[in-house]
Amino acid sequence: MNNFSQTISDIWVMINRNLIKYRRVPQLLVFSTIQPVMFLLLFTYVFGGAIKTGVDYISFLLPGILVQTVLFGSMQTGVGLAEDLSKGMIDRFRSLPMARSAVLAGRTITDVIRNIFVVILMTVVGLVIGFRIDHGIFNYLGAVALISLFGFAFTWISATIGLAVKNIETAQVAGFIWVFPLAFASSIFVPVESMSNGLQIFAKHTPITYTVDTVRALILGTPVGNNAWFSLIWILGILVVFMPLAVSRYRKIT
Numbered sequence: 001m002n003n004f005s006q007t008i009s010d011i012w013v014m015i016n017r018n019l020i021k022y023r024r025v026p027q028l029l030v031f032s033t034i035q036p037v038m039f040l041l042l043f044t045y046v047f048g049g050a051i052k053t054g055v056d057y058i059s060f061l062l063p064g065i066l067v068q069t070v071l072f073g074s075m076q077t078g079v080g081l082a083e084d085l086s087k088g089m090i091d092r093f094r095s096l097p098m099a100r101s102a103v104l105a106g107r108t109i110t111d112v113i114r115n116i117f118v119v120i121l122m123t124v125v126g127l128v129i130g131f132r133i134d135h136g137i138f139n140y141l142g143a144v145a146l147i148s149l150f151g152f153a154f155t156w157i158s159a160t161i162g163l164a165v166k167n168i169e170t171a172q173v174a175g176f177i178w179v180f181p182l183a184f185a186s187s188i189f190v191p192v193e194s195m196s197n198g199l200q201i202f203a204k205h206t207p208i209t210y211t212v213d214t215v216r217a218l219i220l221g222t223p224v225g226n227n228a229w230f231s232l233i234w235i236l237g238i239l240v241v242f243m244p245l246a247v248s249r250y251r252k253i254t
Contacts, residue, residue, distance in 0.1 A: 010102035011105045014102045017106070032073060036065055043057075044129060051189070062219075063143065063216040064215075065126075066215065067150065067188065067208065069115065070147050071151065073118060073151065077108055077159050078158035078162025078165075080111075082162040082171035104247065112155065134221070139221065143218040150235055163250055185203045186206055187213055188208065207231065210231040214228045
């Protein structure tokens with residue numbers, strides 16, 4: 001077996017290992033769905049009547065919640081890696097004849113799979129409370145693909161943080177402390193135009209806003225414009241910066 005085939009095989013083994021953990025500890029998956037469902041229900045029924053968007057608020061909100069779901073979910077990558085470090089699993093992997101890239105790749109890909117599952121579940125919840133996919137399943141699938149790619153990029157930021165702090169509790173705090181303000185200073189919950197002038201300038205140009213606006217346009221059937229390109233540029237930039245950083249941190253540890 002050549003090196004490339006061996007690496008793919010090792011990555012697949014790590015993906016299976018991480019997926020088995022979700023099967024044996026289903027609470028990990030259950031609780032990762034509770035928070036986005038709470039956000040969706042609370043904002044729809046508590047704040048929805050007060051927020052003017054030009055369309056039904058559930059149609060405006062759900063695309064943003066889907067992006068927020070993978071954003072928050074990607075932070076679990078760092079927590080998982082920090083847990084493996086603290087329990088000595090990384091040292092065990094190091095002693096095995098396996099590709100070193102398999103640990104990081106397997107972890108990030110597994111979290112993308114989990115995020116896709118949660119996105120589909122959130123869509124079902126949205127359909128129950130009034131959301132409709134009226135502009136074609138292919139538009140929706142395109143939106144899910146972009147959301148998944150966005151989540152994949154942010155898993156590498158989370159991986160870098162988790163490998164840097166090496167502690168589960170610290171990884172949780174360090175992962176979410178910067179994500180929350182970014183999520184709320186975006187177009188997830190309200191139109192950017194409703195924000196103050198200074199905040200608008202910042203919010204309009206974040207990767208979250210570009211991705212949310214693209215996903216929203218795809219699902220609502222409105223023009224995407226340049227948002228998709230800016231979103232992809234941000235995603236590519238994050239991957240170019242943080243994949244090497246995460247790999248470098250991993251090599252220093254192992």
